[in-house]
Amino acid sequence: MISLKYFDNAASSWPKPKQVVEAMTEAVMLYAANPGRGSHQMAVQASRIIFQTRVNLASLFQIDDPNHISFCLNTTEALNLAIKGILKPKDHVVCTSVEHNSVRRPLEYLKKNSDIEVTYVKTNKLGEINLEEIENAIQTNTKLMICNHSSNLIGSILPIDQINKIAKKHGLITLVDAAQSAGLIPIDVDGMGIDILAFPGHKGLLGPQGTGGIYIHPDIDVEPLMHGGTGSQSEKIEQPTIRPDRYESGTQNTPGIAGLNEGVKFVLNETVEKIHAKEWELTQRLMLGLLNIPQVKILGPKLGDNKTGITSFNVETIEASQVAFRLDRKYNIAVRSGYHCTPLAHETVGTVKLGAVRASVGYFTTTDEVDEFIDAVQNIANR
Template identity: 50%
Template sequence: MEPIYLDWAASSWPKPPAVTQAMVHFLEGNGANPGRGGHRQAMEASRALYGCRLELARLLGVARPTDIALLSGATEALNLALKGFLKPGDHVITTELEHNSVRRPLEWLKEHGGIELTYIPAGHHGKLELTRLAEAFKLNTALVACSHASNLLGSVLPIADIAALCRRRGVRLLVDAAQTAGSFSIDVEAMGIDMLAFPGHKGLLGPQGTGGLYLAPDLELEPLLQGGTGSNSEEIRQPSVRPERYEAGTRNTPGAVGLREGVRHVRETTTEAVRRHEQALVDRLHAGLLELPGVRCLGPAPGEERAALVSFVLEGEDPAVTAFRLDREYGIAVRAGYHCSPLGHRTAGTEATGAVRASVGYATTAEQIDTLLAALHEMRQG
């Protein structure tokens, strides 16, 4: 039984061979610390980080690579953006589709940092109503923080429209691109995004423990961490120069080397081609699921744009049991539970059960989708 991996929305796998090869090559040939020391190996490590930033900048429409901080993942990026930007008295608008990586830091700031918070509800299918968002702005609104696509429902938010609303009111926009970076074309400047948090280990095809934050040139954040940067060592305070200001401590250089190759792979394939491939697969999966007896799919209607995932529940069966059986009896890896999105489940009406989520990526095949559908069919009959 050939294992089938359909949990790409959590972490992408398999990675392009160049990702692993570049990491092994780096680890075998150079263990030096980037930005610390002037010897050749240290310089090469610094260049490796810059190479990663450069690839990311080219993919995301960022003019200056130094406006990207390399961090451990989207969670760290979101914490830095929210805790570094918001001040007591600020009002933040967010949505009920958010992952806990947005919601928990915001709730923490509400409890400990004196911010006000408004959640915009989404319709049953995960569609955000822009008028609800427009009505939520207040005089002290400082930030809109929202995902580009829901990791549970797969619905895609109209970022350019949201950005236009923010611009008109002088409000900043933070976007969580965890489910879209690498699959959707993103141009931070053209889309009007002030801060973009992204993981390296999902659609960007890098290793776990990588990711970052794009920060508009005219924005300055309070760093999350203070410490060594390898530069301005005589200064007591964290230097203001980017990206060091937000990168205290030794970076994950082998991870950045892998991420560089992952992004290169995306750029060579093009996000348009990745998108077409993924949308075709989720359309096939969605249509096939709807033919099964007693299945309910969450999120946008069939054929509508969605991120590379479909969540569903089988009537009368605990999603955890469905996922367990798929794994043990058929060798198919999917994810069951709440997907760190409790309000998203409330939106979909699945707060009591959770759901099963199958997600795809560049290496997923139509045959793998058909095998999943055949397995579910057999389980429904048996």
């Protein structure tokens, strides 16, 4: 077992529940056939596991019909599918200043090549947003409202239900980036007014990398990002209209989805509420310890505020990359430094020239590991 103290769960959660590894191994060894393409027993078993995963995801996100969930490689693919499949020339989009590049880059690409318009509504340095500014940003040609449920830089949580209520009043489609919230914060797609939900499998859902998905409301048609074989309506030259086939061309990642299924089952059994409470307590312990180090400045929400398990900070006079390097090499602690694929958020909190060190706890992080982390940063700051 690796003795590494892992504080990079915002990138990929680790370790995984043993059931995840066992399910992936079983899939490769016993039913590594193409789901939905054959009627033999291995293909049927692969299809069964994939459908079971949809059912469990639907239970987690309060979705009525699991067939409206399609699997993707990650949140990035899901977001690209939604953004590029909805927007047309001259459309306008409203989103926030804490968006990940998985939202910003597709939008800027379409802005340059398809003449769409984008308004980024700025949050304050704590990650809080003014709802009036959200509403004031809406134009007559606004079509889509995109919100990062939780910032991958500062861990702040946006009031998705209130933002989407404004969007619905103006007839907009709502897209939520749940990269840092799926499995970590309760999500109810209908109750929160979510038309499209993009989520990863490899973070809070405790599945392997290369898994993720998208929920698309049944009343909304999104143009597919890819076209190809689906195992259904093969006699037609057009992409199928039935879901989830419409958005799942090619062979699915059956071993990965089998692992994801066990991760989702683990989350359902433990409950999102219990997971969030534990990670919040660990984060508060970490923040309190860092606040007692004079050279450290924490970004984002204050101690006691609701947030996910992310704590980003800088150490006075020491570059973020150097802090991360020393934590790794001397203390065997894994963090991430730099810009975290979200220069917008760094601009918002005033660290665009500095970057930051990001420590992100997970459900399997211990209080001893948190205390060791604090001691390590203390030692680095004093030298």
